[in-house]
Amino acid sequence: MRHLLSAGDLDAAQATEILDIAANLAAVSGREIKKLPTLRGRTVVNLFYEDSTRTRISFEAAAKRLSADVINFSAKGSSVAKGESLKDTAWTLQAMGADAVVIRHPASGAPHRLAHWVDGSVLNAGDGTHEHPTQALLDAYTIRQRMGKIDGLRVSIVGDVLHSRVARSNVLLLQTLGAKVTLVGPPTLVPPSLGETNYDLDDVLPESDVVMMLRVQRERMNDSYFPSAREYSRRYGLDGARLRRMPEHAIVMHPGPMNRGMEITPEVADSPRSTIVEQVTNGVSVRMACLYLLLGGKL
């Protein structure tokens, strides 16, 4: 594996290897000394053209726990604000000897372009409305941890699927790992080309082992996709009453950041069946596993 650009590039064996390595690395997070010498002397650049809290911090923590040097680069306050192109930025990183570049970019496909311009490994940390493979991996890890398996589970991904890179990566990865994925949301926000769809949340809830709620991405919406926030939330928001209609063992996931009261109520988000906090914890282990696989051996 040279780059991690799309969850679709991983076959079941590779994805399982990442999850297994992450499980072994997770123990490090519980120790007093949360550091391994594995990537000593390697440089990881966090190249963020879009705001992000958890993904950037998670990648930074993962790289530092493996002893890599981390350079954080955000578009604000850099030469990008002066008009530097992605290609010129890439050459700068190349000249500085970056062994891996973690990139988040508002344009779909930017990581693929970057991969042609730098010698190091490129990790896609979210590109536009396209993909977010490490989020899908940490979601798969969380599902496996809670449910004991992924193969054969019924996963419903609910909400603004159209603008969601998390949904796209999850569909690709979870199907590779044998889950049955259903996309749920208003017809304007669920592209039928992605897979099986259902426009009625109440219809799929009793049949779901995992319910993954997505954030309504207001910042990417330049059209009116639903009449009002209240109507959206009444039809597609997950509240306590809907939670009780799910099977006993079913879990609720959310990639964050949440719009509490919009797609998910605080009662559900803070319930023991919600995995939202675990997802953040698991994110560090999964990203450590990805960095180890990309940088840990001979290239």
Place this chain on the structure above:
Amino acid sequence: MPYAQIVLSESDVHRIVDRIAHQILEKTQGAQDVVLMGIATRGVPLARRLAERILAFEGLALPVGTLDITLYRDDLRQKAVRAIGRTEEPAGGVDSRRVVLVDDVLFSGRTIRAALDALSDLGRPSAVQLAVLVDRGHRQLPIRADYVGKNIPTALTEQVKVRLAEIDGVDEIRLESSV
């Protein structure tokens, strides 16, 4: 001329494990604060066997842990990415305990160097000792074992192949050469 010869049989391995168990008891005056740490892969069943023998001899149940040293190796960049195994701290941890590292073959000493680093990230033992089934020489670092099953003089072109029942279905140590 390629060849392979059996240097230790199943009964040899059993006798050696019994002897090292006695030596640990003797050298640590009853092994009261001892924990055994098996180095993955084949040090792990050996550590379990030692604990089992010590339980049989003295009725003393020693905590057993496992140490995967892959992430501490100094040759990661020379080889393709390796899978990593599980590190399990022994019950009660390693702080202020006497840790006996257990491995199958002592060769360059680099595995033990990595194991010492891995161990210091788990805590601060009061002392660390090393038990190995086979010492084949050719050390590249100033490391020696406290308990040695058998010293086997080897040439660098030779390989010591350890097979243990828990992993390979049979106890047997062979000396092989492909040249």
